[in-house]
Amino acid sequence: MGSYPNPIRPENFMSFPQLFRGQSVVYNVATMAIENDLDLMLRVRDGDTVSFEILLRRYRLPMVSYFRRMVRDQGLAEDLAQEVFLRVYKSRERYQPGAKFTTWLYRIATNLALNAIRDRKDEVSGTPGDDSDGGTEFERFIDPQPTVEQRLVQGDRERLIRQAVEALPENQRAAVLLHKYQEVDYRQIARILRVSESAVKSLLFRAYETLRIRLEPMLREGRI
Amino acid sequence: MKCLETEKLIGYAYRLLDEPAASLVRAHLGDCPRCREIVEQHGRLDAVLSEWKTEEPSPEFDARVRLAVEAQKSRSNAWAFRHWQWTRGLALASLAVLIIAGVVWFARGHLGVSDSSRVAEQKPRQAMGAQAPAQVANLHSLAVPGDGSLRPVQAVHGNKSAVGFTNEDKVTQALEDYDLAANFDLLSELPKGEPRVAN
Ligand SMILES: [Zn+2]
Numbered sequence: 001m002g003s004y005p006n007p008i009r010p011e012n013f014m015s016f017p018q019l020f021r022g023q024s025v026v027y028n029v030a031t032m033a034i035e036n037d038l039d040l041m042l043r044v045r046d047g048d049t050v051s052f053e054i055l056l057r058r059y060r061l062p063m064v065s066y067f068r069r070m071v072r073d074q075g076l077a078e079d080l081a082q083e084v085f086l087r088v089y090k091s092r093e094r095y096q097p098g099a100k101f102t103t104w105l106y107r108i109a110t111n112l113a114l115n116a117i118r119d120r121k122d123e124v125s126g127t128p129g130d131d132s133d134g135g136t137e138f139e140r141f142i143d144p145q146p147t148v149e150q151r152l153v154q155g156d157r158e159r160l161i162r163q164a165v166e167a168l169p170e171n172q173r174a175a176v177l178l179h180k181y182q183e184v185d186y187r188q189i190a191r192i193l194r195v196s197e198s199a200v201k202s203l204l205f206r207a208y209e210t211l212r213i214r215l216e217p218m219l220r221e222g223r224i
Numbered sequence: 225m226k227c228l229e230t231e232k233l234i235g236y237a238y239r240l241l242d243e244p245a246a247s248l249v250r251a252h253l254g255d256c257p258r259c260r261e262i263v264e265q266h267g268r269l270d271a272v273l274s275e276w277k278t279e280e281p282s283p284e285f286d287a288r289v290r291l292a293v294e295a296q297k298s299r300s301n302a303w304a305f306r307h308w309q310w311t312r313g314l315a316l317a318s319l320a321v322l323i324i325a326g327v328v329w330f331a332r333g334h335l336g337v338s339d340s341s342r343v344a345e346q347k348p349r350q351a352m353g354a355q356a357p358a359q360v361a362n363l364h365s366l367a368v369p370g371d372g373s374l375r376p377v378q379a380v381h382g383n384k385s386a387v388g389f390t391n392e393d394k395v396t397q398a399l400e401d402y403d404l405a406a407n408f409d410l411l412s413e414l415p416k417g418e419p420r421v422a423n
Contacts, residue, residue, distance in 0.1 A: 056289055064285065065278040078285050085289045090296060154275070161276040179238070180273055186240055201240050205231045208238060212269045219268045 037101035045092045052092075056085055059102075062182055063109060069177050070113035071120070072166070080112045099191060106184065106192045110174050117170065157218065164214040171195075172207035179204055227259055228252055237266035 035054065043051035063084055067077035087108050095104075165173055174193065178184040186204065190197045212219065228249060235241040236249040253260045 052293070056286065060281055060285060060289075064281040068278045069276070074282075078281060078288070081281070082285070082289050082292055086292050086296060089293045157272075158276050161273060165273075165276075180270070181276075201231075201235065204238065204240065205234045208234050208266060208269065209230060211273070212265055215269060215272055216265075218272050219265050 038097050041088075041092070041095055041101050042097060044089070045095050052089060055088070055101075059085075059105060063105070066106070066109055066177060066182055067113055069162070069165070069181060070110075070174070071116050072162070073120075076116060080109070080116060083112055084109050100188065102184070103188055103191045106178060106182070106188075107194075110178075110192060114170055114174070160218065161215065164211055167214070168207050168210060172203050172210070175200055175203040176207045176211070225252075225256060227256060230262065233259055233262045234266055237263045237270070 035051070037055065037058070040051040040055050044055065060081070063081040064077055067080045068074060071077055071080065084105065088105065165176060168176065171193065175189055178189045178192065179186060184192070186200045187197055190200045193200065195203075232241070232245070232249055236246055236253075239246075241249065249259075249263075253263060
């Protein structure tokens with residue numbers, strides 16, 4: 001192992017196409033997987049493509065998942081996730097290792113997502129009946145006496161959860177998605193959303209309580 | 225027994241409380257089925273929310289990001305190249321200005337001598353009377369060259385030996401260019417259409 005080139009050294013930097021052809025890449029990526037985000041980002045700032053690749057691999061799924069839950073549209077989610085990585089790359093030279101890397105990453109992502117949601121709202125405002133897979137089914141679902149036909153398959157349950165989360169105000173939704181699905185600590189959420197820690201707790205209390213009430217039928221013992 | 229605020233119960237359920245606050249809630253839950261039910265409901269909510277899965281990014285996602293980054297890199301390189309070109313142009317322009325300024329400084333020293341010589345020279349010429357109109361006519365013809373050529377330069381050069389240029393062989397092309405500019409200054413001092421020494 002010791003004979004492998006040091007991936008950090010500039011003479012061993014590779015462009016992306018090289019990166020995915022060479023076998024040594026496997027070693028490079030493996031050895032750098034333990035590197036912390038901050039060190040990787042500092043190397044990206046210094047022009048290291050390999051470090052950027054590791055950050056991409058590390059955060060591609062969290063980013064795409066976050067956007068998929070934030071904006072629903074799968075294609076848009078990937079476009080936005082791509083934009084996050086592009087912005088990280090573009091601003092690499094200005095990167096200051098003050099805050100946690102993920103705080104910065106999620107702040108970019110949250111801003112992009114909220115802008116996209118607002119843009120889409122503007123587009124569809126005045127278009128009634130957009131929520132085609134929504135309201136009526138939810139009403140049917142919370143019927144206290146569901147029939148056998150009304151039992152929900154897994155896809156329906158997911159859709160109901162999604163609708164309940166999407167119905168939350170934007171800041172509550174972002175807080176819940178970050179806390180529940182991205183497993184971000186509430187202190188860090190405060191820094192991402194630029195609000196106080198107590199404000200984040202308040203957002204989470206209200207969001208979780210609203211979700212508990214909306215999804216109450218699903219919380220009963222056993223499945224409907 | 226007084227029940228706890230819902231916020232405390234939710235905070236406990238989602239581990240948002242510090243340990244002293246959490247232990248108080250824990251103690252209360254042991255005695256209160258109502259509060260325990262709320263916490264348990266949130267525990268079930270947490271499990272239900274976990275049912276919302278997302279899929280892996282599409283197979284082409286990574287490639288798209290790499291392409292976008294490579295495109296960005298090319299744009300940055302193109303910008304850097306343009307920036308370099310611009311900077312180089314600016315540097316060359318600055319150098320040119322410096323050279324001209326140096327030449328102006330150098331030549332003005334000599335011209336100062338030539339001007340005073342010329343003034344000194346004019347007195348005897350005026351005294352000679354007949355020669356003066358010829359000199360003015362010469363200058364006037366320089367001011368409005370009939371064919372638009374650069375005769376003023378040549379004319380002044382022609383006077384060089386008379387006005388004290390002793391090393392004119394060493395005068396560079398740049399200096400000649402300066403002479404052109406200096407002559408325009410000199411000619412602009414003349415009243416238009418009316419030779420200064422006509423009366
Ligand atoms: Zn109680």
